[in-house]
Amino acid sequence: MIAYEGAVVRYPRATIAAVNDVTFSAPRGAVTAVVGPNGSGKSTLVRALLRLAPLTSGRITIDGTSIAQLDRRAMARQVVVVAQRETLVFALPVWEYVALGRHPHAGPWSPVPGRTDFAIADALDRAGIASLAERSTHELSGGEWQRVRIARALAQGGSAFVLDEPTTFLDIAHEMSMFELFARLAKDGLAVLLVSHQLNLVARFADTIVLLNRGRVAAAGTPADVMRASVLEDVYEWPLLITRDPAVGAPALLPLRNRSPHSPSNPT
Amino acid sequence: MTNPIRTALLWAGVALVVLLLALAAIAYGAVPLGAHAVVGALAGHGDAVTVAIVRTLRLPRAVLALLVGAGLGMAGAALQGALRNALAEPYLLGVSGGAAVGAVAAVALGATGALVLPLASFAGAALAIAVALLVARASGGHADPRVLLMAGVIVGAFANAAIMVLLSNAPPNAVRNALWWMMGSVGDASWITVWWLAGYVAVGGALLFWLARDIDVLSLGEESAAALGVDSGRASRRIFLIAALLSAATVAAAGLIGFVGLVVPHLVRSLGIRRHRALIAGAALIGAGLVVGADLVARLARPPAELPLGAVTALLGVPFFLVQLRRLS
Numbered sequence: 001m002i003a004y005e006g007a008v009v010r011y012p013r014a015t016i017a018a019v020n021d022v023t024f025s026a027p028r029g030a031v032t033a034v035v036g037p038n039g040s041g042k043s044t045l046v047r048a049l050l051r052l053a054p055l056t057s058g059r060i061t062i063d064g065t066s067i068a069q070l071d072r073r074a075m076a077r078q079v080v081v082v083a084q085r086e087t088l089v090f091a092l093p094v095w096e097y098v099a100l101g102r103h104p105h106a107g108p109w110s111p112v113p114g115r116t117d118f119a120i121a122d123a124l125d126r127a128g129i130a131s132l133a134e135r136s137t138h139e140l141s142g143g144e145w146q147r148v149r150i151a152r153a154l155a156q157g158g159s160a161f162v163l164d165e166p167t168t169f170l171d172i173a174h175e176m177s178m179f180e181l182f183a184r185l186a187k188d189g190l191a192v193l194l195v196s197h198q199l200n201l202v203a204r205f206a207d208t209i210v211l212l213n214r215g216r217v218a219a220a221g222t223p224a225d226v227m228r229a230s231v232l233e234d235v236y237e238w239p240l241l242i243t244r245d246p247a248v249g250a251p252a253l254l255p256l257r258n259r260s261p262h263s264p265s266n267p268t
Numbered sequence: 269m270t271n272p273i274r275t276a277l278l279w280a281g282v283a284l285v286v287l288l289l290a291l292a293a294i295a296y297g298a299v300p301l302g303a304h305a306v307v308g309a310l311a312g313h314g315d316a317v318t319v320a321i322v323r324t325l326r327l328p329r330a331v332l333a334l335l336v337g338a339g340l341g342m343a344g345a346a347l348q349g350a351l352r353n354a355l356a357e358p359y360l361l362g363v364s365g366g367a368a369v370g371a372v373a374a375v376a377l378g379a380t381g382a383l384v385l386p387l388a389s390f391a392g393a394a395l396a397i398a399v400a401l402l403v404a405r406a407s408g409g410h411a412d413p414r415v416l417l418m419a420g421v422i423v424g425a426f427a428n429a430a431i432m433v434l435l436s437n438a439p440p441n442a443v444r445n446a447l448w449w450m451m452g453s454v455g456d457a458s459w460i461t462v463w464w465l466a467g468y469v470a471v472g473g474a475l476l477f478w479l480a481r482d483i484d485v486l487s488l489g490e491e492s493a494a495a496l497g498v499d500s501g502r503a504s505r506r507i508f509l510i511a512a513l514l515s516a517a518t519v520a521a522a523g524l525i526g527f528v529g530l531v532v533p534h535l536v537r538s539l540g541i542r543r544h545r546a547l548i549a550g551a552a553l554i555g556a557g558l559v560v561g562a563d564l565v566a567r568l569a570r571p572p573a574e575l576p577l578g579a580v581t582a583l584l585g586v587p588f589f590l591v592q593l594r595r596l597s
Contacts, residue, residue: 047491050491050494050495051494051499052490052491052494071497072494072497072498072499073497073498074497075497076495076496076497077497080495081491081494081495082495083489083491083492083495084491085491086488086489086491086492087489088487088488089352089353089354089413089487090348090349090354090487090537090542091542092542093542096542096543100484100485100488100496101496103481103484103485103496103497103498104496104497106481108478108479108480108481112543156495156496
């Protein structure tokens with residue numbers, strides 16, 4: 001379980017905290033989604049977990065242990081994080097890139113996992129990119145690269161998966177298959193923490209939604225609790241309609257076209 | 269590089285080329301020697317003059333060139349990987365310039381020992397890389413490889429100025445030494461220099477070898493490195509210090525030899541080698557071959573005059589640099 005307990009992150013010289021007194025947890029066996037407008041602090045939560053954005057106060061725990069007390073490599077064996085963006089300067093064959101996911105499990109002199117080692121082959125399979133194994137990372141489409149990064153996360157393995165906007169460049173089929181994969185990981189007993197802009201998919205796949213606004217938790221609970229027009233309109237500052245997803249009955253969101261009085265002034 | 273036989277053949281082929289270049293470097297010179305004479309003299313046979321030429325002049329010079337190339341190649345490979353920068357190398361980052369300031373300052377103070385000189389160089393090199401990184405960070409664009417390079421060139425220019433100030437009232441001998449440092453040369457090779465440089469290259473190379481997997485992960489970027497359990501700040505500082513040590517030792521032994529660290533890692537990657545342990549080993553081998561070959565060119569281009577070694581590598585490296593720069597945009 002990943003738990004944020006009163007987490008505050010204030011970047012140097014910033015007037016307001018990027019993350020302000022955030023408390024929630026992502027338990028094992030469930031998909032927990034963090035949503036919110038651009039700049040609401042979602043990615044800062046991930047950077048704080050990676051100890052790239054130091055906590056001003058509060059703490060983050062993994063299964064009850066504060067990350068400040070965890071060795072980085074030991075933590076990387078438990079918590080798998082796929083950051084929002086990653087670019088490679090030097091190309092690698094896809095399978096070698098995926099094999100780098102085993103880094104926290106390997107000592108400096110242990111043998112390099114090969115293309116056919118179980119962890120690598122299985123990760124390539126589960127991410128649906130076995131056919132790309134020999135391709136160079138510089139010859140992938142945006143969607144393929146995204147799936148290759150997920151494969152590296154699967155090769156890394158752990159009890160918690162944290163994914164920052166993992167389906168940004170994916171088409172419908174690949175996006176759906178990724179969400180199905182995340183749901184399956186949760187069902188297998190992992191804690192899945194998902195940062196996403198895809199409110200409708202999150203409403204269908206997440207057990208808990210945490211809505212952030214200006215660094216604070218604006219709402220948290222089941223999709224039915226959070227996906228209410230009154231809540232979301234305030235946070236996103238845009239008129240919305242909440243209906244019911246006809247397929248599965250989850251709440252579904254439709255942004256409306258006409259602007260309400262509190263919409264941001266937009267030069268057109 | 270999944271086929272081990274192909275990999276082994278490739279390495280054997282590269283090693284053979286490097287060996288032949290080294291033998292050619294021993295054979296050619298003011299007194300050209302045949303292959304038979306070279307091999308005989310190396311084993312201690314043949315007439316005394318040939319043995320003396322080979323063993324006290326040509327062999328230390330060739331070995332020094334090999335060591336300088338190995339050190340610069342490994343430093344370049346480590347810097348490029350850890351900085352995620354295809355243009356990074358000790359000379360362009362001002363690291364070699366800083367090392368030269370340290371060396372000239374040590375000589376000006378009368379210290380020329382095998383221990384003091386490289387360590388003074390190392391202090392200058394470490395300071396230079398720290399300043400270059402700080403300048404790049406302060407200008408807010410350290411993600412852009414060109415900004416870091418600009419910072420390195422500025423540090424290099426400052427180092428040049430510092431050397432000129434140090435030389436302004438130095439004795440003629442120090443001036444001659446400093447000029448030699450600025451141009452790069454393996455012409456003054458002695459066995460003592462070869463031995464201590466071998467020590468520094470072996471230690472630096474072994475440390476980089478040990479940290480090579482961390483460099484693989486660092487080359488994915490700060491966030492992904494953190495996600496894989498590597499503290500990128502601490503790991504990259506270590507690697508910068510080792511690269512500074514390697515560059516400083518080569519500068520103390522042979523002066524400023526630019527662009528080797530830039531060209532060599534790209535050559536190794538073009539052979540299909542990606543992981544940094546193999547990349548660093550390959551860079552040592554190909555770097556050794558490149559510098560011993562460049563020294564051969566320096567001696568053969570306009571005999572009996574010798575071109576400065578640093579000029580030969582720059583003439584080779586600058587067009588290469590432009591190609592890489594173009595590839596960035």
